[in-house]
Amino acid sequence: MILNNLLRTLIGYLSSWYPNKKISLKKDLQIRNEIIKRIRNLKIRQENLKKTHIEFNHKILFLLKSKNIKDFLRKNFIQKMFFLQNRLFIFKELLDIKRSKKWSIYKKLLSEDHIGNPIRYFLYFKSSGNRINHIYHLKILEEKLKINLKKNVKSVFEFGAGYGLMARIFSKINNNINYTCFDTGCVNLLQFYFLKHNNLDVGFSKQYKIYLISNLKKFKQKNDLFIANWSISETPINFRKKFISKISESKYILICFQEKFENINNLKYFNNLKSKLSNKFDIKIVKNKFYKGNIFFKQNHYFFLGKKL
Numbered sequence: 001m002i003l004n005n006l007l008r009t010l011i012g013y014l015s016s017w018y019p020n021k022k023i024s025l026k027k028d029l030q031i032r033n034e035i036i037k038r039i040r041n042l043k044i045r046q047e048n049l050k051k052t053h054i055e056f057n058h059k060i061l062f063l064l065k066s067k068n069i070k071d072f073l074r075k076n077f078i079q080k081m082f083f084l085q086n087r088l089f090i091f092k093e094l095l096d097i098k099r100s101k102k103w104s105i106y107k108k109l110l111s112e113d114h115i116g117n118p119i120r121y122f123l124y125f126k127s128s129g130n131r132i133n134h135i136y137h138l139k140i141l142e143e144k145l146k147i148n149l150k151k152n153v154k155s156v157f158e159f160g161a162g163y164g165l166m167a168r169i170f171s172k173i174n175n176n177i178n179y180t181c182f183d184t185g186c187v188n189l190l191q192f193y194f195l196k197h198n199n200l201d202v203g204f205s206k207q208y209k210i211y212l213i214s215n216l217k218k219f220k221q222k223n224d225l226f227i228a229n230w231s232i233s234e235t236p237i238n239f240r241k242k243f244i245s246k247i248s249e250s251k252y253i254l255i256c257f258q259e260k261f262e263n264i265n266n267l268k269y270f271n272n273l274k275s276k277l278s279n280k281f282d283i284k285i286v287k288n289k290f291y292k293g294n295i296f297f298k299q300n301h302y303f304f305l306g307k308k309l
Helices: 002-012 025-039 051-064 067-074 076-082 088-098 103-110 129-145 165-173 185-197 237-249 266-277
Strands: 155-159 178-182 210-213 225-229 252-258 281-287 301-308
Touching (some): 051 067, 051 076, 051 185, 067 076, 088 103, 103 165, 129 165, 155 165, 165 185, 185 210, 225 237, 237 266, 266 281, 266 301
Parallel strands (some): 155 178, 155 225, 178 210, 225 252
Antiparallel strands (some): 252 301
């Protein structure tokens, strides 16, 4: 763990010097005050979280209460969970994106925001490793399912939405997108901080274009696209069952997962899920040809892609 953190810090030096624009301190104070008000009634629900995620949410809560939140993407524990930076496999993804016929569109989506003070990618300073990685996933989705995200996707449900980057990207694809971020209450507040700073219509009720929720019972509507990037594959099997209906109600599916997580054989699980959904969807399980984990733990990673028949 210590060696992993040290390595992440060292490779960050390759581009951490690259400057981001300064944020408005007045606006930052307004957003943080709104977050503080919501923290008073916030409880970390532990029943569906692994120990790692419980500890992570407590760290998020501490960060939300501090004045250091404006640099949250420089925090080691945030990078470990949410933010890929200067990894060499990202360059392969970038080259693959550049070869696409839609490069002119993807190039605009790759332009990085300055909120959170992100570390820019050392081989492409216009973006970050994390953003390149997200755009690559969307490229795979469009190519494998032969769809156009701007034309075919008007609403998205994302299980485990990180700090809100994918929601931000979709707001640039379609500024009228209806996007739901399902996550813990703590992480929802981090998403609120990032997306609000980016001047997006975001909040904790259905009236907002970007809807932040931590209680699945509050969400009834169907969506065009279900996304879960290394999130649903890191939750207990029983908790995953609650989302099968959300997945099956969608027109399209994008799930990224690792072959194994703790004591769970994810490849077996998602092959079983493919069989269950095969009467409604054309499902493809595609091996990620670039990402194989890290030097401390290598394993295969996959895309679970679905298109309703």
